[in-house]
Amino acid sequence: MAAPTLPKSLVGVNTKMYFDLPTTTAYISSVSKIAPPPDSSCGIFIIPSYPCLGAAHTLLQATPQVLLGAQNCHTEDSGAYTGEVSPLMLKQIGCSMVCLGHAERRRAPINEADDVIAKKAKAVVRNGMIPLVCIGEKAKSNIMSEGVGLAIRECSPQIMEVLRAVPGDAPIIFAYEPAWAIGAQEPASADHVLAVVKSLKSLVDTVEGKTEIRMLYGGSAKPGTWQTLKAGLDGLFLGRFAHNVENFEKVIREVEES
Numbered sequence: 001m002a003a004p005t006l007p008k009s010l011v012g013v014n015t016k017m018y019f020d021l022p023t024t025t026a027y028i029s030s031v032s033k034i035a036p037p038p039d040s041s042c043g044i045f046i047i048p049s050y051p052c053l054g055a056a057h058t059l060l061q062a063t064p065q066v067l068l069g070a071q072n073c074h075t076e077d078s079g080a081y082t083g084e085v086s087p088l089m090l091k092q093i094g095c096s097m098v099c100l101g102h103a104e105r106r107r108a109p110i111n112e113a114d115d116v117i118a119k120k121a122k123a124v125v126r127n128g129m130i131p132l133v134c135i136g137e138k139a140k141s142n143i144m145s146e147g148v149g150l151a152i153r154e155c156s157p158q159i160m161e162v163l164r165a166v167p168g169d170a171p172i173i174f175a176y177e178p179a180w181a182i183g184a185q186e187p188a189s190a191d192h193v194l195a196v197v198k199s200l201k202s203l204v205d206t207v208e209g210k211t212e213i214r215m216l217y218g219g220s221a222k223p224g225t226w227q228t229l230k231a232g233l234d235g236l237f238l239g240r241f242a243h244n245v246e247n248f249e250k251v252i253r254e255v256e257e258s
């Protein structure tokens, strides 16, 4: 099953568990009105909670260029896995991407490991969807060069495990989200992000046949963040600061215009 192809740049929002069903449907109705046209080089995506996906898909029927994603999935399509969510069913309900390995799932109590995330990425691709794999270091260092080195050491295996599991021609989106920058007042510094991502991109380039990769930044991203990162990134993955539609629109326009 072929996954959709990736636009040049991407801006997306994760509503985490902040939005209930009525809030999600109202938000998506507003977002569908500000979406870039289908032929835009900037794509947008929305990652709501599982129970909202059916309603979200219905609301997005007139704007299929807005990609719908889930916040997680299981490694298997079906079986005795009570309480888990099948990637096959996510595809059937209208998802075209699945967010995997978010920092909020890599930490306790879930402690999701790289090998499980890689299996999930494979399952997402098997079902014709795009894996949106979050990567990032846990701790912040106040010394710039130390922080960059730490990030590269932690993110490299997170990336490589996924690249080894997924067929070479499958599109993959990586979101570099340092755990310490999520839920903060300000994003990580542009110097830090650009240095880490430059190195991670060269790592991806060493893997033969991996063509369709996009690298986004996430972690307290907001209007203005893109201006500082556009030289080295392919887009942004937003949380709280895009839960206001006007802010989300500002970021979309910034990325669209660049």
Ligand SMILES: O=C(CO)COP(=O)(O)O
Residues within 6 Å of the ligand: 014, 102, 177, 181, 182, 183, 184, 218, 219, 220, 221, 237, 238, 239, 240, 241
């Ligand atoms: O976790 C995020 C996106 O997945 C970002 O969240 P915040 O922008 O709220 O820090």
